[in-house]
Amino acid sequence: MKAIATTFGIFALILVLIVLNASLYTVDMREQVIITQFSQVIGKPITEPGLHWKTPFIQKVNRFPKQVLEWDGPVATMTTGEKLFIEVDCFARWRISDPLVFFQKLTDLRTAQSRLDTFIGGATRDVVAAHDFIEMVRSTKDRKPVIDPSIAADRTGSTIGTLPAIKIGREKMERLILEKAKPTVVSLGVELLDVRFKRINLTSGISASTYQRMISEREQIAERYRSEGKGEAAKILGNRDRELNRIESEAYKKIQEIEGAADAKATELYAKAYNQTPEAAELFEFLKSMDTLKKTITPDTTAVFTTDGDLMGYLKSANPRKKDDGLGSLKGIPGLPSLLEVK
Amino acid sequence: MPAQPPSLPQFRPVRIELELRKILLGVLALIIAIGLFSGFYTVPVDSVAVVQRFGAYLTTTEPGLHFKMPFGVDSAEIVPVRRQLKLEFGFSTAGATNRYQFTSEAEDERSMVTGDLNAANVEWVVQYGIEDAKNYLFNFNAPEDTLRDISESVVREIVGDRTIDEVLTAGREAMGVEAKSRLETIITNLGLGFRIEGVQLIDVSPPREVRASFDEVNSAKQEREQTVNVARREFNAQVPQAEGEAEKKISIAEGYATKRLNEAEGDTGRFNALLAEYSKAPDVTRRRLYLETMNEILPTLQNKVILDDKASNVLPFLPLQQARPAPAAQQ
Numbered sequence: 042m043k044a045i046a047t048t049f050g051i052f053a054l055i056l057v058l059i060v061l062n063a064s065l066y067t068v069d070m071r072e073q074v075i076i077t078q079f080s081q082v083i084g085k086p087i088t089e090p091g092l093h094w095k096t097p098f099i100q101k102v103n104r105f106p107k108q109v110l111e112w113d114g115p116v117a118t119m120t121t122g123e124k125l126f127i128e129v130d131c132f133a134r135w136r137i138s139d140p141l142v143f144f145q146k147l148t149d150l151r152t153a154q155s156r157l158d159t160f161i162g163g164a165t166r167d168v169v170a171a172h173d174f175i176e177m178v179r180s181t182k183d184r185k186p187v188i189d190p191s192i193a194a195d196r197t198g199s200t201i202g203t204l205p206a207i208k209i210g211r212e213k214m215e216r217l218i219l220e221k222a223k224p225t226v227v228s229l230g231v232e233l234l235d236v237r238f239k240r241i242n243l244t245s246g247i248s249a250s251t252y253q254r255m256i257s258e259r260e261q262i263a264e265r266y267r268s269e270g271k272g273e274a275a276k277i278l279g280n281r282d283r284e285l286n287r288i289e290s291e292a293y294k295k296i297q298e299i300e301g302a303a304d305a306k307a308t309e310l311y312a313k314a315y316n317q318t319p320e321a322a323e324l325f326e327f328l329k330s331m332d333t334l335k336k337t338i339t340p341d342t343t344a345v346f347t348t349d350g351d352l353m354g355y356l357k358s359a360n361p362r363k364k365d366d367g368l369g370s371l372k373g374i375p376g377l378p379s380l381l382e383v384k
Numbered sequence: 385m386p387a388q389p390p391s392l393p394q395f396r397p398v399r400i401e402l403e404l405r406k407i408l409l410g411v412l413a414l415i416i417a418i419g420l421f422s423g424f425y426t427v428p429v430d431s432v433a434v435v436q437r438f439g440a441y442l443t444t445t446e447p448g449l450h451f452k453m454p455f456g457v458d459s460a461e462i463v464p465v466r467r468q469l470k471l472e473f474g475f476s477t478a479g480a481t482n483r484y485q486f487t488s489e490a491e492d493e494r495s496m497v498t499g500d501l502n503a504a505n506v507e508w509v510v511q512y513g514i515e516d517a518k519n520y521l522f523n524f525n526a527p528e529d530t531l532r533d534i535s536e537s538v539v540r541e542i543v544g545d546r547t548i549d550e551v552l553t554a555g556r557e558a559m560g561v562e563a564k565s566r567l568e569t570i571i572t573n574l575g576l577g578f579r580i581e582g583v584q585l586i587d588v589s590p591p592r593e594v595r596a597s598f599d600e601v602n603s604a605k606q607e608r609e610q611t612v613n614v615a616r617r618e619f620n621a622q623v624p625q626a627e628g629e630a631e632k633k634i635s636i637a638e639g640y641a642t643k644r645l646n647e648a649e650g651d652t653g654r655f656n657a658l659l660a661e662y663s664k665a666p667d668v669t670r671r672r673l674y675l676e677t678m679n680e681i682l683p684t685l686q687n688k689v690i691l692d693d694k695a696s697n698v699l700p701f702l703p704l705q706q707a708r709p710a711p712a713a714q715q
Contacts (some may be wrong), residue, residue, distance in 0.1 A: 066574075091439060154428060179544050251502065296634055299637040303640065303642075315652075325655065328658075
């Protein structure tokens with residue numbers, strides 16, 4: 042009897058375990074659960090983590106994530122307000138806000154992803170089409186770029202180094218998309234938390250023309266650098282010429298002043314000495330005349346003398362001066378009318 | 385009563401009961417042993433463990449040996465909170481242990497549009513760690529993917545607000561700092577459970593197609609410096625020399641002045657001395673000087689004609705041609 046009791050006990054235990062296993066279930070922190078009975082939803086979604094009871098065997102546990110979920114949109118070619126083709130890659134965060142509706146309408150995550158592709162994609166397309174490309178690129182409306190001084194030196198009115206103005210900017214665009222897409226997914230039991238641009242790029246055709254523009258911009262800057270160099274060099278060379286002229290003319294001026302002053306001083310000294318008495322003036326004139334004679338009469342000079350003269354008079358008489366008053370004949374000498382220079 | 389059958393068969397149930405009990409005990413012991421052993425778990429030094437009981441959060445345990453309830457009651461998840469992790473964008477280094485470290489979309493990740501609608505390639509790294517294991521595990525289903533996406537979005541936002549020149553030159557470090565602070569704000573608000581340790585822009589470059597033109601700008605810059613330097617060399621080669629030469633000329637002029645003055649003083653001194661003597665006997669001195677001069681001049685003359693004072697008009701007969709083929713006779 043004991044054995045039968047034991048055997049029964051064991052069976053009972055196993056049975057209890059099986060029933061417990063079928064009626065007890067856990068809900069993870071990351072999950073929310075809907076209990077269905079023959080595909081009929083029973084009660085409210087269970088979001089509280091822990092151990093829970095259900096009717097064994099006939100009720101089924103359907104688990105859904107409670108976490109914030111990631112939607113990574115496909116890369117889509119879109120047209121901007123200015124009819125530019127761009128490639129937009131968005132991502133969004135969402136969660137299942139109403140698992141009941143979600144379960145009824147979408148049943149699983151894969152379906153949800155594809156529905157989100159449609160709804161968020163459509164909203165993005167609409168918002169992108171209503172705005173210019175720059176609105177998706179820039180964020181801060183009043184940001185003043187730091188312009189490299191060498192680029193700021195441009196005087197042709199080039200816009201290099203400046204940022205095109207925006208009306209709303211990237212964040213507002215993202216908000217517009219969210220506002221547009223959010224109501225459309227509520228009916229799916231989904232709450233859209235945010236939508237953000239991940240990557241925005243120009244399509245390859247436009248990239249090529251962008252590259253061309255970038256190249257021309259750079260070439261323009263490069264050319265200005267070269268021209269600046271030449272201009273600066275010309276300035277330096279002009280400066281050099283000015284300096285050379287200044288230095289040389291200043292030196293000339295100074296030399297003239299120095300020499301002029303010396304000449305004046307010398308003249309003054311000479312004048313003072315030669316003019317101190319009439320006698321001095323006479324002597325100076327005489328000495329200078331003698332000097333001149335010495336310099337003028339060279340060996341090849343043909344001289345014609347008459348015996349009328351002072352010196353040659355001695356050829357005729359021992360006392361030629363007697364005819365004159367002496368000094369008078371002397372006075373005639375410096376003029377030397379009898380001397381003829383032939384050159 | 386018929387005779388009892390031999391008692392031997394009666395032993396059997398007893399034996400079975402005994403064996404069943406033994407088996408049960410054994411199984412129970414085994415189960416307890418397995419439970420005990422499976423209840424122990426070790427948390428590595430760089431991690432913590434998040435323990436859940438029937439799916440509900442129970443506690444977070446620090447490194448060391450711990451015990452949890454076995455048989456699916458408790459579950460422990462090891463989260464490496466003290467490990468520094470890294471995300472790479474636009475490039476990938478080999479041997480990454482973190483499977484989120486890079487993606488196969490490096491080309492797409494690095495190409496961006498700047499605020500002045502130019503294209504730029506940006507490669508960057510986000511260093512991060514898990515700050516809050518509980519948030520990390522429970523709040524997001526793909527926290528690393530979310531972090532990657534937000535990083536891309538934030539860096540593009542920052543690049544999109546700058547000109548190509550800002551992105552390429554000065555702003556690199558500042559951009560990293562700004563990206564870090566924006567990223568931190570966003571992930572804190574979201575409760576993503578990460579901490580951002582740093583964002584570094586590793587490489588910022590113009591697209592390959594336009595790189596040559598950017599290089600050209602740099603070489604033009606060099607050329608500019610070179611042209612200016614050549615001009616400076618010209619300046620330096622001439623101006624200081626001219627200054628020296630000007631000074632030299634001035635010195636020569638000063639020398640001239642000194643010489644002139646000294647000569648004047650010498651001349652006048654000599655004249656004055658002569659004058660003093662002359663004053664004493666002017667006539668004789670004068671005559672002497674005259675005769676001395678004549679004495680000096682006349683002997684050297686090769687052609688001398690001496691005429692009597694009575695003779696006149698002999699001039700035409702002079703053999704002037706003999707002296708020299710002079711252009712004209714001067715009277």
